Amino acid sequence: MENSNRFIEEEIDLSQYWKVVNRRKWSIIALASLVTLLTILIVYSLTPYYKATSTLLIEPQQAKLPSIEELYGMAGNDKQYYLTQLELLKSRKLAEQVIASLKLAEQPEFMPKEGDFNPVASIKDWLGLSKEQGDGEDHSLDLLVEAFQGRLSAALVKDTQLITLTFEAENPKLAANVANALANTYIEDQLSSRIEMTRQASSWMEQRLTVLKLNLDQSEQSLQSYMERHQLVDVKGVSTLTAQELDELTSQLVIARAKYSELGKRYGTKHPKLIAALSEMRAAEQELRRSKSKIQNIGRKEVKLRELQRQVDSNRQLYDTFLSRLKEANQAVDLQASNARISDPAVAPIKPFKPKKSLIVALAFFASLMLGILLAFLFEALDKTFKSSADIEDKLGQPMLGMLPLIKVNQKNREAHAFAMLDEDQSTYAEAMRTIRTGLVLSSLDNPHKVILVTSSVPGEGKTTVSTNLATAMAKMEKVLLIGADLRRPSMSKALGLTHGQLGLTNIVAGTAEFKDCIHHLDEANIDVLPCGQLPPNPLELLSSERFAKMIELFEHSYDRIVIDSPPVQAVSDSLVLSKYAKAVVYVVEADSTHEHLVKNGIKRLLQHEVPIAGIILNKFDAEKSAKYGYDYGGYYDHYGYSDKS
Numbered sequence: 080m081e082n083s084n085r086f087i088e089e090e091i092d093l094s095q096y097w098k099v100v101n102r103r104k105w106s107i108i109a110l111a112s113l114v115t116l117l118t119i120l121i122v123y124s125l126t127p128y129y130k131a132t133s134t135l136l137i138e139p140q141q142a143k144l145p146s147i148e149e150l151y152g153m154a155g156n157d158k159q160y161y162l163t164q165l166e167l168l169k170s171r172k173l174a175e176q177v178i179a180s181l182k183l184a185e186q187p188e189f190m191p192k193e194g195d196f197n198p199v200a201s202i203k204d205w206l207g208l209s210k211e212q213g214d215g216e217d218h219s220l221d222l223l224v225e226a227f228q229g230r231l232s233a234a235l236v237k238d239t240q241l242i243t244l245t246f247e248a249e250n251p252k253l254a255a256n257v258a259n260a261l262a263n264t265y266i267e268d269q270l271s272s273r274i275e276m277t278r279q280a281s282s283w284m285e286q287r288l289t290v291l292k293l294n295l296d297q298s299e300q301s302l303q304s305y306m307e308r309h310q311l312v313d314v315k316g317v318s319t320l321t322a323q324e325l326d327e328l329t330s331q332l333v334i335a336r337a338k339y340s341e342l343g344k345r346y347g348t349k350h351p352k353l354i355a356a357l358s359e360m361r362a363a364e365q366e367l368r369r370s371k372s373k374i375q376n377i378g379r380k381e382v383k384l385r386e387l388q389r390q391v392d393s394n395r396q397l398y399d400t401f402l403s404r405l406k407e408a409n410q411a412v413d414l415q416a417s418n419a420r421i422s423d424p425a426v427a428p429i430k431p432f433k434p435k436k437s438l439i440v441a442l443a444f445f446a447s448l449m450l451g452i453l454l455a456f457l458f459e460a461l462d463k464t465f466k467s468s469a470d471i472e473d474k475l476g477q478p479m480l481g482m483l484p485l486i487k488v489n490q491k492n493r494e495a496h497a498f499a500m501l502d503e504d505q506s507t508y509a510e511a512m513r514t515i516r517t518g519l520v521l522s523s524l525d526n527p528h529k530v531i532l533v534t535s536s537v538p539g540e541g542k543t544t545v546s547t548n549l550a551t552a553m554a555k556m557e558k559v560l561l562i563g564a565d566l567r568r569p570s571m572s573k574a575l576g577l578t579h580g581q582l583g584l585t586n587i588v589a590g591t592a593e594f595k596d597c598i599h600h601l602d603e604a605n606i607d608v609l610p611c612g613q614l615p616p617n618p619l620e621l622l623s624s625e626r627f628a629k630m631i632e633l634f635e636h637s638y639d640r641i642v643i644d645s646p647p648v649q650a651v652s653d654s655l656v657l658s659k660y661a662k663a664v665v666y667v668v669e670a671d672s673t674h675e676h677l678v679k680n681g682i683k684r685l686l687q688h689e690v691p692i693a694g695i696i697l698n699k700f701d702a703e704k705s706a707k708y709g710y711d712y713g714g715y716y717d718h719y720g721y722s723d724k725s
Contacts, residue, residue: 107451583612
């Protein structure tokens, strides 16, 4: 439950943020308007740039000569091939060719201007990273190429064989010309590269063909020499005849063995027929062995002959292949076909692509508006002035006597605010002052505050006006004396319309005048006024004197209330001296003006001297502005039936 209450207390109140923005809206709008105006002036002074785009169609293979591509080693069906072409399009070689062909060095926008500032080069020079330039070395081409490449962009259209070339320039026609020139230069460079590669391949093949021809001739000579040396005409025919002879000899041997076996059964071993059959069988065996040896010899010659024939066939096939490719390569040189063409040439653009003036102005307005809002919250956080009764109670810890509205001063009669209590047009102010008077009276029923000291932190917070009107409010019920005790910068005499330098307080204390000559009665307000008199050289000593104390004591017997208008606490120490005669001190704080630190220090000085502070009056409070901006004015006016804040 406790955590829930804490969350409710700490939850963000968006209405407070809106009040802060609404309170400083004119400052925010002024800042946004100023920044936007400056942005418009800057943006519309910038040089417009135009962008022209040329589209290239790059085919990875040539349809008419597919076999020639093998000579180049080009397998253009993968992404790496197109990425390579992108880098070639952005290469320095092509850039220099386009610069030379279009004479870009003579174009005004590419010519270096005197006084041009290059931040990157300046930083490199400062860090000592720039390259040393030799005597007479010209880097103008390097700078021109760098500027050219900085304005060029190339991109591959996804899932296509198209590449877009985009160039930026101040001149729209120049942008289109450069984009088209670069595309044409790339096509010509690719064509010349292919022709050069083909010529190199042809030259290599011609050299290789000579070697292959020599190898073929040598292999044929070796085959011919072998056949002549071994007297071979048709090895296959000879081997066939020998095989037939072998079959016949084998048959004869079988017959001879059968005859010998048959005669051996009939006759003895020494029988002439058996001996003749044995001789015939042995002759057949010997002839068969001789035939086998001849066949084996022919087989070895056939193997060697086939080996030499294979070498001849292989060399002839390789020679014929290279000869065919050489003819194709020579034809490719004459064809001069390229694998790239311009599918969509660049045209001069009508509108510039940058600067995007409307977008920049809109972003500047939005950014300055956000900056103004941030500054508003920052100033609000840094604003340590008092704007409401809640600020007085929270920051000072002192009772709140009341809030006095801002008096609309008439320029022709600036003294009128001294008696705002009596002005029918200042009814709200009169009611607020009567509320303060009632609070002072009720806070001291048993021991009335007979001497009331009115002070503030710094000059200009309206303490004199508060003193005169408080005395006027008290005079409705009591006999009141108003004393002007600010002996350094007196303003009460002027506010009340009294002659400057009239007899007053200093004259009584100095003993140079009587009471009756120094006290002036104002019939309209029904109060007695004791002005400060002639300014003394030592105000603090005069206020600390016994004669001044006796004077206050005499006045206490003659008047029901004594209201003393004293100097500011932070300016001098006079108020601290006067406070020892006072029964109550009324501390005036100007709303939305006096810094919190000054007020706290002033009250701290009073409390250190045990001064009885009756309460705080928030003066010059603009109720209309506060209600508009959402400040809480405590309901002081509406409570008494005065809803008109004028």
